[in-house]
Amino acid sequence: MRRAASCEAVMSRGRVGAPQQWLGVLVSGALPQLGMREVERVTGRRLLRLGSRIGLMPVKPGNVRDALALLYECVLLQEVLLAKAWATDPRPDVDFYRELAASAEWSEVEGRSFAVRVRKLGGFPPTSSIELAAKVGDAVYDACGGRCRVDLSRPELVVRLVVSAEAAILGVLLLKPRGDRLRLRASRFKPFTHPASLTPEDARILVNLAAAENRVLDPFCGTGSVLIEAAARGLEAVGVDLDREVVEGAWRNLKHFSCDALCDVVAGDARMLPFRESCFDAVTADPPYGRLAPTHGLELNRVYERLITESARVLKNGGSLVFIRPEGSGVPQSLKGVGEQLPLLEKYPVYVHSGLTRVICLVPHLKTALQGGAYAPRGEHLSKPNLA
Template sequence: MNYFAQVSGENLQLARAELDALVKLCPFNIEITWLGRVAKLQAASNPTEFLLDRAALVKRAGILMGEFSHEESIIEGIIDDSWKDNVLPSDRFSVRTICIESEYNQKERVKIEKELGAHIQSITGAKVELRSPNSNILVIILAGRFLVCKSIESKLRHLLREREPGKKPFFHPSMMNSILARTMCNLAGVRPGNTVLDPFCGGGGILCEAAYIGALVIGIDKNWRLLEGARRNLSAINSKYSVIQADALHLPVQTVDHIVTDPPYGRSSSTRGTESRELLDSLLRKAPSILQSSGENLCVCASSDMGLSEMIRDAGFRIGHEIKMIVHSGLVREIVTVNL
């Protein structure tokens, strides 16, 4: 079967990396073909629910019913039985079009929506409902091709916006936003039941997203106020957690499954007298003895001027993903997964 996922366009490299990492977590094989911001997925089982439950940067996903190079082929290109399987007589459905990296005039888009809607209605007996449909047919218009999909919108992205740092019981300016925190957990391959360590946890932004996935989380920080804030945030979501006031240079942890972290940098974070590079270098050298298995189980986000990639290579490790993210004119973040 063929499926699709449309990712966010803010940082395409990061969105693709997240989806690639999640595909590896599926219990069945998935082949990906990228068409800009759209991934075509070929799999024996439907990965849509899993991807929408986990991915921070997937906007929508679903069944890819047909792919055509000409608009005229859309109506006749999908057999009646396929429509009957995907749109039930009791359904209220909508048809809409979106253009991605292509130009298509509004009049032609409306024509496609009306003609395809009437065609589906004549085959299935379902009613067209534009305001509150329970079945969404989406025509994605790319350069030189049309993808006809049964699409489901991401609910997680709304939930992540509701979980932003400023809406948590405790807030600190250094806390990572929920979308990036979830993305980093996905890049590290976090699964429900895994143990996740953040040795620079601050207010617990990363730990909260790992906990929402279903992981057991451990947070370490020298700053008691931030650590107490992390405890408040984790308690609010009824997660299984431990928070420990300790020095990241001397981690009081034996083994974990994943390390996901955002080391201190910038004006609003404090290293308490220890250089950020020293803290990060210490973590990299201790990680192999702490992590229970090999693979891309370590994901770090740091300021690009810290030289994270160079430090990783100097420590003798391979880089999995290496992604730059411009936050503002004075800060570029570097997100890296480490292959231990």
């Protein structure tokens, strides 16, 4: 949204209309682009992006609770507001924020106690948070005609101002999930572990990006991290792994977390999946690349190529593929750039250390992406893997 000619004009665009409400979302500063896309995939709605970390999502008044339930599943989400006013390219002076608050309607606050909390991103504006909170609080109090009270210790509602050099958003805080809410499914709590296992947070991000309606496939399931997170979201999930010992370990993990009713694990080769065509809504994969997870003597670039073609075979129309591809100095040369020619490919790099960056790749509507013929993997002879 472009900045209008005056502060008043900008704020008038930010007022909430009666037919719908707007939820303001704030995502993690570590991976803002990925965080925004995760929210969009989970909710099925495009965000109006005010800044790199701040977005707006329209909802009908009766659907706010359902939207919050979905947003709670997002790993990189930090806060959700019932947005009352917003602006792009905000000014640094405190009067701007008082006018922003005065432009909004605050019926939710009337008859209740409230406190104003300010979150500045990147240290903007240079004004102290206390002064900003006081100005906004005065404006909210005046807008309610004095029919509310300030309580800084135990308020019934929190009026939240989130501001950066790109955008400012003001509203009532609805949701602030704990960042460690998935910790009880970490590797140290699993009966079967492996050093290459995904964290529950990483696994949940893959599941969220996949945006499956019902059934998910993980053709390199390992200890079952993705399967567990898919089941936690109420999805059916099937895992495949080449190593029978790993398959047995993954099954123990599924039973430990009471996910065995929704999940299954089979021993098999991801290059020749033992499933009929068009039977999964999404495929998520973290293929091995030889550092911590064994490759069983397989050529890694061919493994990725077969992953793409086999995923297209077993996916339903409209199904998505999400996979992780490594980049960096320690990554085999044959893996660099794999899948780059895929149409519709979205890439989200996640820095690990100086020698490794993990790139999360999303291909929505994989079958549609391949129909144009732009992706043509090389022919290969499927050699028997070395399990010795």
